[in-house]
Amino acid sequence: MNSSSDETQQTVDGPRMTGSQALLESFLIEGVDTLFGYPGGAIIPVYDALYDYRDRLRHILVRHEQGAVHAAQGYARVSGRVGVCLVTSGPGATNTVTGLADALMDSTPLVLVTGQVGSSLLGTDAFQETNFVGITQAVTKWNCQVKRAEEIPAAMAKAFYVARSGRPGPVVVDITKDAQCGSAPFHYEKITSIRSYVPVPEPDPARLDEAARLIDEARRPLAMVGQGVILGNAEAELKAFLEKSGVPVASTLLGLSAVPTDAPQYVGMLGMHGNYGPNIRNRDCDLLIAIGMRFDDRVTGSPAHFGENARIIHLEIDPAEIGKIIHADVPVTGDVRQTLPQLTERIHKRRHDAWIAGFRDCDRIEQERVIRPALHPSGPRIHMGEAVDTVARAYANDAVVVTDVGQQQMFAARYFGFRRTRSLVTSGGLGTMGFGLPAAIGAKLGAPDRDVVLFVGDGGLQMTIQELGTIFQSKIPVKIVLLNNSFLGMVRQWQELFYDSRYSFTELVNPDFGMIARANGLAYRCVEHREELSDAVAEMKAAKGAYLLEVRVDRQENVFPMVPAGAPVAEIRLE
Amino acid sequence: METEQEYIITVFSENKVGLLSQITTVFTCRNVNIESLTTSESALQGIHKFTIVVRTTPETVQKVVRQIEKKIDVLKTFVYTPEEVVQQEIALYKVTRSNSVEQLVRRHNVRILEIDTDYIVVEKTGHKEETQQLFRLLQPYGVQQFVRSGTVAVIKSRRELLNEYLEELEKLRRESEAAASETEKSN
Numbered sequence: 001m002n003s004s005s006d007e008t009q010q011t012v013d014g015p016r017m018t019g020s021q022a023l024l025e026s027f028l029i030e031g032v033d034t035l036f037g038y039p040g041g042a043i044i045p046v047y048d049a050l051y052d053y054r055d056r057l058r059h060i061l062v063r064h065e066q067g068a069v070h071a072a073q074g075y076a077r078v079s080g081r082v083g084v085c086l087v088t089s090g091p092g093a094t095n096t097v098t099g100l101a102d103a104l105m106d107s108t109p110l111v112l113v114t115g116q117v118g119s120s121l122l123g124t125d126a127f128q129e130t131n132f133v134g135i136t137q138a139v140t141k142w143n144c145q146v147k148r149a150e151e152i153p154a155a156m157a158k159a160f161y162v163a164r165s166g167r168p169g170p171v172v173v174d175i176t177k178d179a180q181c182g183s184a185p186f187h188y189e190k191i192t193s194i195r196s197y198v199p200v201p202e203p204d205p206a207r208l209d210e211a212a213r214l215i216d217e218a219r220r221p222l223a224m225v226g227q228g229v230i231l232g233n234a235e236a237e238l239k240a241f242l243e244k245s246g247v248p249v250a251s252t253l254l255g256l257s258a259v260p261t262d263a264p265q266y267v268g269m270l271g272m273h274g275n276y277g278p279n280i281r282n283r284d285c286d287l288l289i290a291i292g293m294r295f296d297d298r299v300t301g302s303p304a305h306f307g308e309n310a311r312i313i314h315l316e317i318d319p320a321e322i323g324k325i326i327h328a329d330v331p332v333t334g335d336v337r338q339t340l341p342q343l344t345e346r347i348h349k350r351r352h353d354a355w356i357a358g359f360r361d362c363d364r365i366e367q368e369r370v371i372r373p374a375l376h377p378s379g380p381r382i383h384m385g386e387a388v389d390t391v392a393r394a395y396a397n398d399a400v401v402v403t404d405v406g407q408q409q410m411f412a413a414r415y416f417g418f419r420r421t422r423s424l425v426t427s428g429g430l431g432t433m434g435f436g437l438p439a440a441i442g443a444k445l446g447a448p449d450r451d452v453v454l455f456v457g458d459g460g461l462q463m464t465i466q467e468l469g470t471i472f473q474s475k476i477p478v479k480i481v482l483l484n485n486s487f488l489g490m491v492r493q494w495q496e497l498f499y500d501s502r503y504s505f506t507e508l509v510n511p512d513f514g515m516i517a518r519a520n521g522l523a524y525r526c527v528e529h530r531e532e533l534s535d536a537v538a539e540m541k542a543a544k545g546a547y548l549l550e551v552r553v554d555r556q557e558n559v560f561p562m563v564p565a566g567a568p569v570a571e572i573r574l575e
Numbered sequence: 576m577e578t579e580q581e582y583i584i585t586v587f588s589e590n591k592v593g594l595l596s597q598i599t600t601v602f603t604c605r606n607v608n609i610e611s612l613t614t615s616e617s618a619l620q621g622i623h624k625f626t627i628v629v630r631t632t633p634e635t636v637q638k639v640v641r642q643i644e645k646k647i648d649v650l651k652t653f654v655y656t657p658e659e660v661v662q663q664e665i666a667l668y669k670v671t672r673s674n675s676v677e678q679l680v681r682r683h684n685v686r687i688l689e690i691d692t693d694y695i696v697v698e699k700t701g702h703k704e705e706t707q708q709l710f711r712l713l714q715p716y717g718v719q720q721f722v723r724s725g726t727v728a729v730i731k732s733r734r735e736l737l738n739e740y741l742e743e744l745e746k747l748r749r750e751s752e753a754a755a756s757e758t759e760k761s762n
């Protein structure tokens with residue numbers, strides 16, 4: 001730790017205490033109210049201290065450390081606060097790596113505290129020692145190891161500052177057992193800047209002028225919104241920009257719910273399974289305004305063809321994203337909450353009615369060829385889209401939707417519809433199966449006043465199914481909609497479309513989910529017939545506690561539209 | 576295809592454990608070979624300096640630099656072409672002793688570090704081509720050991736960019752502090 005170069009303020013002084021107590025006091029000063037964790041030898045001193053903090057710090061005992069991180073992610077994504085996890089060294093620590101990678105990809109603010117063997121044992125292959133700072137270098141925004149009790153407050157202050165500032169991300173603080181047990185006077189200074197770190201780069205006014213000029217001149221512009229708007233709490237600033245500029249707006253998967261689905265200028269989701277309009281008309285656009293998004297390949301398809309007839313303005317907080325995938329004609333670095341109003345101020349009020357009407361024509365084509373058949377299928381089996389639609393109607397499109405990964409994720413993103421921001425929690429960048437169930441737990445704790453509905457596949461549910469035990473023990477009223485197709489559906493879809501229907505190891509022979517639900521104290525119902533669907537959803541919604549609704553869906557349904565991987569987005573297929 | 580060329584990248588950072596491997600990983604992830612790498616203290620106290628030589632395209636070098644600067648403990652990164660820096664490498668040669676070797680090394684502007692009954696150790700400083708050429712010339716006489724350092728470089732420009740950057744940071748910090756105490760007063 002090198003704290004000499006960090007700026008601090010708000011000195012809070014206190015008495016002598018153990019490193020473990022100092023850690024928990026640090027949590028309190030940083031406004032933490034919930035921890036997700038799992039104890040073990042190298043973190044017992046912290047757990048011992050936690051026993052006396054139960055009235056101030058709620059600890060959720062998960063069933064696997066991966067679940068702790070995903071739960072903290074769910075908590076952070078809905079609340080905008082830093083998610084916090086506590087685990088032991090060695091296997092406890094390594095179990096979190098998938099969650100950290102997911103959080104780094106999706107810019108989720110997290111602080112993970114790991115226990116570590118005593119400092120005298122470091123490097124000796126001691127019991128449950130792993131070089132966790134080394135292991136997590138590639139999956140954290142920042143990490144450090146603490147070997148002395150007196151260093152804990154400064155390390156925690158820096159950890160929280162780095163996790164939440166700028167483009168957020170996961171931070172690991174690895175604390176040796178002797179540092180937890182040692183004692184020192186407690187002295188906490190919140191960090192307000194770090195010499196070597198520029199969280200929010202300043203926009204160049206000349207670039208803003210240039211961007212405004214391009215927007216004023218554009219005839220066929222499209223705004224593309226990413227999670228940066230949500231992370232920056234810039235929904236109102238975005239709305240003002242859209243109202244004045246009159247440009248149509250599309251969203252990435254992670255940007256969903258930043259703009260209400262029924263907003264007049266909203267034209268749908270970008271990307272591989274996004275809507276027809278924003279994909280097919282990509283090559284018609286003469287200006288693309290990227291707002292807090294990073295041109296993931298699931299969004300761009302072939303980057304060489306993406307926006308090939310358009311100038312590109314890129315509003316982005318992370319300079320490393322500028323020009324990483326797509327060349328930005330006008331990069332505007334900074335926090336979109338600041339840069340959007342500066343842009344709005346500079347542009348003229350305009351309307352693009354005819355251009356937007358063209359998107360509505362595309363919507364009609366998609367409605368006819370994709371959406372209607374998906375929501376009102378002719379066969380006897382329930383389809384995923386209609387299940388999502390039924391749930392969405394029951395909740396009047398107002399719930400926190402959590403998804404796992406696969407077909408069910410895409411159907412949920414496409415058909416739920418959102419009214420309020422921070423209403424979709426999904427694993428975008430890493431696409432982590434098993435994310436959904438623990439993330440739903442965290443989401444419910446982070447937004448206790450909202451309904452939380454999880455859409456999960458039969459494959460993904462079984463990756464972290466042990467977290468049903470957490471739901472049982474901690475009484476977390478999440479509503480789980482299992483869309484069971486007895487397949488690793490998304491992979492099966494690729495096999496059908498691109499591998500000659502050779503279904504190599506994608507069929508699942510599943511356990512009795514009803515018995516599993518009941519064993520974990522969950523209310524459960526299984527639906528196979530369309531007539532029962534609405535009633536079952538109503539029952540789930542009305543239930544006080546957690547509920548598992550298994551919907552047996554068509555086994556071989558595909559998600560459309562689809563841009564084949566690596567193809568230009570305008571080659572989107574409707575069937 | 577853009578053509579590859581040599582770049583000298585200097586990275587200034589806090590002195591943090593493990594940063595070296597974080598920086599080299601940025602290159603390996605993008606499949607850029609590091610031709611040479613040295614680390615040392617910089618002229619500013621507490622600030623570490625990495626000098627990295629790579630061959631790559633102008634576009635890739637920019638992307639790599641942004642990824643390096645993204646590291647929390649990295650202060651600033653600069654990229655130079657060979658014309659913009661004065662660079663040197665140092666090479667040591669342990670050669671079997673003979674009259675002809677002694678004559679050869681005296682012609683090549685080397686420093687003799689040690690003379691033993693049957694070997695001689697010489698040092699040559701210069702560009703890689705020069706130290707490599709001497710190696711080739713010595714080879715017929717029996718080079719028992721040969722080692723060459725990474726490149727170290729200083730910048731020709733009159734401006735000291737890191738100092739300017741640090742001053743800029745300091746100015747911004749003072750401004751934001753002043754602004755913060757202003758709002759405090761008005762509250």
Ligand SMILES: Cc1ncc(C[n+]2csc(CCOP(=O)(O)OP(=O)(O)O)c2C)c(N)n1
Pocket residue numbers: 404405406407408409431432433434456457458459460461483485487488489490491
């Ligand atoms: C941890 C992990 N392993 C493998 C994959 C690859 N993968 C992506 S979707 C998918 C199938 C998911 O099946 P299921 O959970 O049943 O959802 P469905 O697609 O059927 O809705 C797989 C295996 C992944 N994304 N994550």
Ligand SMILES: [Mg+2]
Pocket residue numbers: 457458459483484485486487488489
């Ligand atoms: Mg499935």
